[in-house]
Amino acid sequence: MRARAPFAWLGAALVLGASLLPGxxxxxxxxxxxxxxxxxxxxxxxxxxxxxxxxxxxxxxxxxxxxxxxxxxxxxxxRVDLVTRRKERKFGIWVNVDSRQFLKVxxxxxxxxxxxxxxxxxxxxxxxxxxxxxxxxxTQRVGPxxxxxxxxxxxxxxxxxxxxxxxxxxxxxxxxxxxxxxxxxxxxxxxxxxxxxxxxxxxxxxxxxxxxxxxxxxxxxxxVGFEQFVANSARQEPLLYGLATVMMALMTGWLASVVFRRD
CATH class of the missing domain: 2.60.40.3880 (Immunoglobulin-like)
Known part of the structure; x- marks a missing residue:
């Protein structure tokens, strides 16, 4: 135990000296x-x-x-991955001719x-x-x-x-x-x-x-609120969320057909 004492004092001296450095x-x-x-x-x-x-x-x-x-x-x-596309007009319509992917921006x-x-x-x-x-x-993906x-x-x-x-x-x-x-x-x-x-x-x-x-x-x-509930449902229960979305779409379509039905 006594043999370690000089090293302990040396370590303390180094720490003290470092704390006094101008930088x-x-x-x-x-x-x-x-x-x-x-x-x-x-x-x-x-x-x-x-x-x-x-x-x-x-x-x-x-x-x-x-x-x-x-x-x-x-x-x-x-940070997300995003893509920027360059379009040109060909044969009367705009089409994508080139793109660049931005990574973790x-x-x-x-x-x-x-x-x-x-x-x-x-x-x-x-x-x-x-x-x-x-x-x-x-950062972008430029070729390889x-x-x-x-x-x-x-x-x-x-x-x-x-x-x-x-x-x-x-x-x-x-x-x-x-x-x-x-x-x-x-x-x-x-x-x-x-x-x-x-x-x-x-x-x-x-x-x-x-x-x-x-x-x-x-x-x-x-x-927060309903938006948070929807986001959590989509992330945690994707199957049930998808089924609920389909059912809501069907119900909305049926209700619209009833409301706007011509007698």
């Missing part, structure tokens, strides 16, 4: 929260807007010349900032931190390979445009407001057709063109 101590940290961590979807749901708010907590090691910050908030919904994606990305970071840092829709990783492509790729730009038209992809560079030099807020709009599931929120703090720190939070969107 371990952070000059700032983010404290954030959202106004609602559980959004419920009912039959009359028409969309909602959450509010993310927080503060930058400084300490004695914060550089005195660091008086202003930049903030980027990225909200991503459940966010079904909802929003990027908010307090000012344009070019004003807060160099292009290399924007790409590395995935600041903005142009740099968010959207899996990769992302440049933002100007026709399939990628069409995919982002179509999702944006439904309010499911968005980018706003004046959406984050600093109420004081360290207090901030932004709104997260959720459209009526927002997907059900868990949502991740990543907040990046930058200063003088460099990343200072980052943190994250989350919220979820769930169905």
């Amino acid at each position: 371990v101590v952070r000059a700032e940290r983010l404290i954030v929260s959202v106004s609602n961590h559980r959004v419920t979807v009912t039959p009359n749901y028409s969309g909602e807007e959450l509010v993310l708010f927080g503060s930058v907590e400084r300490d004695a090691s914060t550089p005195p010349d660091r008086t202003s910050y930049d903030l980027v908030v990225t909200v991503s919904g459940p 966010p079904s909802y994606l929003a990027v908010f900032a307090n000012r344009p990305f070019d004003a807060m970071a160099a292009p290399d840092l924007q790409r590395r931190l995935q600041l903005g829709l142009n740099y968010v990783l959207l 390979d899996y990769a992302d492509v440049v933002a100007s790729d026709p399939f990628r730009s069409a995919f982002v445009r179509l999702r944006s038209e439904h309010g499911l992809y968005r980018e706003e560079t004046s959406a984050v407001t600093f109420l004081t030099p360290t207090l901030f807020r932004t709104s997260i709009p959720l459209p009526a057709e927002v997907p059900i599931g868990s949502y991740d929120v990543e907040i990046k703090l930058l200063a003088n063109g460099a990343l200072v720190t980052k943190t994250d939070t989350a919220f979820e969107i769930v169905k």
Whole structure:
């Protein structure tokens, strides 16, 4: 037992030394929260807007010349596989001539900032931190390979445009407001057709063109009431759900024939 004592003291010394390293101590940290961590979807749901708010907590090691910050908030919904198709008009009709599959991409994606990305970071840092829709990783199946492509790729730009038209992809560079030099807020709009599931929120703090720190939070969107009952039935009892659907269709058709029957 005594022989192990020097090693115990050595381990304690290493831990203490690591805690004193400059890279371990952070000059700032983010404290954030959202106004609602559980959004419920009912039959009359028409969309909602959450509010993310927080503060930058400084300490004695914060550089005195660091008086202003930049903030980027990225909200991503459940990941799914989606397909974008290219159509051409042939013989008077529109037909699909090519397609591209997007793998495990966010079904909802929003990027908010307090000012344009070019004003807060160099292009290399924007790409590395995935600041903005142009740099968010959207993996695709390109022939036998899996990769992302440049933002100007026709399939990628069409995919982002179509999702944006439904309010499911968005980018706003004046959406984050600093109420004081360290207090901030932004709104997260959720459209009526927002997907059900868990949502991740990543907040990046930058200063003088460099990343200072980052943190994250989350919220979820769930169905309640009759819609939740139907969704659970379809998932847990698919056979009974299918039979019930057929019976309801038959009953609806019979009732319509009785109501609109001509004597």
